[in-house]
Amino acid sequence: MVGLPVGPVLDLLLNPSVERLKSETTSLKMDEYHVVLEYSKSEIWNGLKAPASSRFIFSHDVSNSHMSCFHDFVASLPDFSPDLVVISGLHMLEGIDWEGRLMEITEEFKQIPRSAAIHVELASMAGSKFVNALIQKILPQVDSIGLNEQELWLLCHSLGFERCKGSLQPNIPITVEVAVDMITLLLEHLDTSAASTLSRIHFHTLSFHIIASKHSSTWNNQLTAVCAGARQAALQACGGNLGTDYVDLGVQPGDTELITSDQLTRTLKAAGVTFHITPSLICRKPLQTVGLGDAISASGLLYSRYS
Numbered sequence: 001m002v003g004l005p006v007g008p009v010l011d012l013l014l015n016p017s018v019e020r021l022k023s024e025t026t027s028l029k030m031d032e033y034h035v036v037l038e039y040s041k042s043e044i045w046n047g048l049k050a051p052a053s054s055r056f057i058f059s060h061d062v063s064n065s066h067m068s069c070f071h072d073f074v075a076s077l078p079d080f081s082p083d084l085v086v087i088s089g090l091h092m093l094e095g096i097d098w099e100g101r102l103m104e105i106t107e108e109f110k111q112i113p114r115s116a117a118i119h120v121e122l123a124s125m126a127g128s129k130f131v132n133a134l135i136q137k138i139l140p141q142v143d144s145i146g147l148n149e150q151e152l153w154l155l156c157h158s159l160g161f162e163r164c165k166g167s168l169q170p171n172i173p174i175t176v177e178v179a180v181d182m183i184t185l186l187l188e189h190l191d192t193s194a195a196s197t198l199s200r201i202h203f204h205t206l207s208f209h210i211i212a213s214k215h216s217s218t219w220n221n222q223l224t225a226v227c228a229g230a231r232q233a234a235l236q237a238c239g240g241n242l243g244t245d246y247v248d249l250g251v252q253p254g255d256t257e258l259i260t261s262d263q264l265t266r267t268l269k270a271a272g273v274t275f276h277i278t279p280s281l282i283c284r285k286p287l288q289t290v291g292l293g294d295a296i297s298a299s300g301l302l303y304s305r306y307s
Helices: 008-013 070-080 090-095 098-109 128-137 149-158 176-191 222-237 292-302
Strands: 033-039 054-060 084-088 117-121 144-148 200-204 208-214 247-250 266-270 273-283
Touching: 070 098, 084 292, 090 098, 090 128, 098 128, 117 292, 128 149, 144 149, 144 292, 149 176, 176 200, 176 208, 176 266, 176 273, 200 222, 200 292, 208 222, 222 273, 222 292
Parallel strands: 084 117, 117 144, 144 200
Antiparallel strands: 033 054, 200 208, 208 273, 247 273, 266 273
């Protein structure tokens, strides 16, 4: 079941097999939208040449920016009885007067049945104050999060970790060793909260993917899950082509001791946490970059076992 605001056009595009929550907050009279402009290095638009491959996103999405259907979604969960609840869009609150709304959402999180695992998918954020509020109010209530290197760095920066103090964005190469250190520090910080249930972090960057799970958790099959996420990202970016003519293996020079050509996955255990690591499959000429983080986390969850 999905709970999201749907307008007339989106309603026609959704697969009819998807069970959708229908309420006043999820049924829109007019579609809201996100527009994504993707471009490659040296592409020319209106006489301007792109110096690097990137994308520009703008939106008119009032409903999601307020997470307006969250209350109705949470209220429907006891009847649906899910095994897993996946929540995204919290980052969009940062664009509004968010303090009061985040407090309401924090209380609504407490109504999610604890028989279900809760995964939160993070996305681009800008301010330490907002990120600190998420760390204090939301992350201790969830079982799993998904994020990339910029989002992990911002979490660590907001917490004042020494490695990340100097910049809001990564200012050093994010190697496997650096990522493992930051994930360990984040989990240790949240462990100081007796009520924290966070026990799994699915991290991805251009070069590699990691799933970290605490030894005390009941997450299983995580090596398969991390590989599934890496494969799905490449499939989506390359239009379904995974041959050697289309993809390269994403191994940074500093990671060659952890990931080698004859051992493409690696498992590390440290500080009560197991880290499953696999290199990315990097598409040489990507056809699509939007939604790759969501695809990575969704595939990882699909192949995970949790009890």
